[in-house]
Amino acid sequence: MSLYERIVNREEKISLVGLGYVGMPIAVAFAKKVDVIGFDVSKKKIDSYKNGLDPTKEVGNEVIKKTTVEFTSDEARLREAKFHIVAVPTPVKNDHTPDLTPVESASRTLGRNLTKGSIVVFESTVYPGVTEEICVPILEKESGLKSGVDFKVGYSPERINPGDKVHRLETIVKVVSGMDEETLDTVAKVYELVVEAGVYKAESIKVAEAAKVIENSQRDINIAFMNELSIIFNKMGIDTKAVLEAAGTKWNFLKFTPGLVGGHCIGVDPYYLTYRAEQMGYHSQIILSGRKINDDMGKYVAESTLKQMIKANKQINGAKVAIFGVTFKENCPDVRNTKVVDVIRELEEYGIEVKVVDPVADKEDLWREYRINPYRVEEIKEVDAVIFAVPHDDFKSICLEDIKKMFRTTGYFNIEAMKETAVTSEFVEEDDKNNYVLIDIRGLFDRQDAETAGISYWRL
Structure with missing residues (x-):
């Protein structure tokens, strides 16, 4: 009887x-068909799942409560399984080079508990060659087993889109690969148990690795082009969205x-590809140019905010911005590598007090990563500018009049005092209009409606 059977x-x-965000939905999906052990080194995370809580918000608490996944932080439990899927993050270091620490650590953990006849499939995004040249030697060293003889390996890149309730594991074609035809066949059959959209058999592990890393590189380049257009059109006074x-x-x-x-x-995957290209003697031109544009957009948004505030006669040092x-991204609690923080830090450099509102964000991660404590919407008062950076569904009930109530009532000048003097009402009304500065990065609001409401409006 085969392993699949x-x-x-x-x-x-x-x-x-x-x-x-990747591994947990996969575990839950497979648990509907077969027996699954869900392992994570974080005991806190495991305890959350055991208590029926989904901190990722990918499947929801009710699904977690009902799933049959055996959640554990005891690595010895991995010995009970014969088909292993590794889905750990692959970030980059501060110098933008790949940080393979998580996948190497996972390989060591799995290697210590690997048994003969097993298949190991990596889902983490890596550059071509990592699975066979880095992960396999670790598995062999830790287990004392021989790849291709005692165990087999495959690669199937994750395509889960965090926060997306439409494009899910089940509805996205799954690319699969294996070190040989027999392994490829088994890996394909196992994934077909849960992937309704079907699988695509890549001709090699390296092809599958490369396919994944270029998917996000392509998106990155296209978004960089849009960002550059936005910079150009803003200089021209043309609305980019239009x-x-x-x-x-x-x-x-x-x-x-x-x-x-x-x-x-x-924001990470392109650096894996360019890193490998550098090792092969080729310096990327298009990919790295796109990365530079996108990495600089936080500073650009902050500077554009400052310009709009200055136009509205706002005093910058000591100002408050919400x-x-x-x-x-929207409707996702993940704050890893968020570029909104770049906007915040840049504004703080000018002596601005920034108040963050985000009912979706993981508050513990937000504090641990960036030392930021979020405010509630009703706590936002007496600010000088409002920035809508992420279009969460939770924000769609906020209207323009709600936003105007968040601002200082007098702006830069004391309007009430001006009314008592010889200042004309027309000047006072104009100054009052300039008091409202709205930076709408993703275009959540209508420009004409905002301008009709007397709001100084700017967006990418």
Whole structure:
């Protein structure tokens, strides 16, 4: 009987190593069909899952309460499984070089508990060659087993889109690969148990690794182009969103939009590819140029905010600015590598007090990573500018009149005092209009509505 058949008959188990935004949904999906062990080194995370709580908000608390996944932080439990899926993060260091520490550590942990006849599939995004040249030797060293003889390896890049309730594991075609035809066949059959959209068999592990790393590199380059267009059009006094809507009427126009590019995928993966290219003697031109544009957008947004405040006669040093949304994308609690923090730090350099509002963000991670404590919407008062950085669904109920109530009532000048003098009412009303500065990075509000409401409005 094959390994696949033994898994289906619940004679063997699948293990998930790493239960974050990627690993946990995979574990839950497989648990509907087979026996699954969910392992993570974080006992705190495991305790949350055991208590029916989903800190990632990817599947929800009710699903976690009902799942049959055996959550554990005891690595010895991995010995009970024969099919292992490694889904740990692969970040970059401060110098933008790959940080393979998590995947190396996971390989060591798994290697210590690997048994003969096992298949190990890596899902972490890496540059071509990492699985076979770095992970396999670690597995062999820790287990004392021989790859290709005592155990097999494969690679199937994760394509889960955090916060996306439409494009899920089950609905996205899964790229799979294996070190040989037999392994490829088994890996494909196992994933077909849960992936309704089907699988695509890559011709080699390196091809699958390369396919994943270019997916996000392509998006990064296209968004960088949009960001550059936004910078150009803002200088011209042209609304970028209006331009894109007009251009988008052509059938083959690629509908990307400008924005802050952070997170653990698009803002990271291109550096894995360019790092490997450098090792091979080639210096990237297009990819790194796109990365530079996107990495600098936080500073650009902050500087644009300052310009709008100065135009509105705001005093910069000592001003208060509210930022709505700090996660790296909408409707997702993940704050890793969020570029909204770049905006915050730049504003703080000018002596501005920044108040962050984000009901979605993981508060513990936000404090641990950036020393930021979020405010509630009702606590935002007497500010000089408002920035909507992330278009969470939670913010869609906020209207323009609600925003105007968050501002200082007198702005830079004392309007009430001016009314008591010879200042004309027309001047007072104009100054009152200039009092409201709204920076709408992703275009959550309508420009004309904002300007009609007397708001100084700016967006990418």
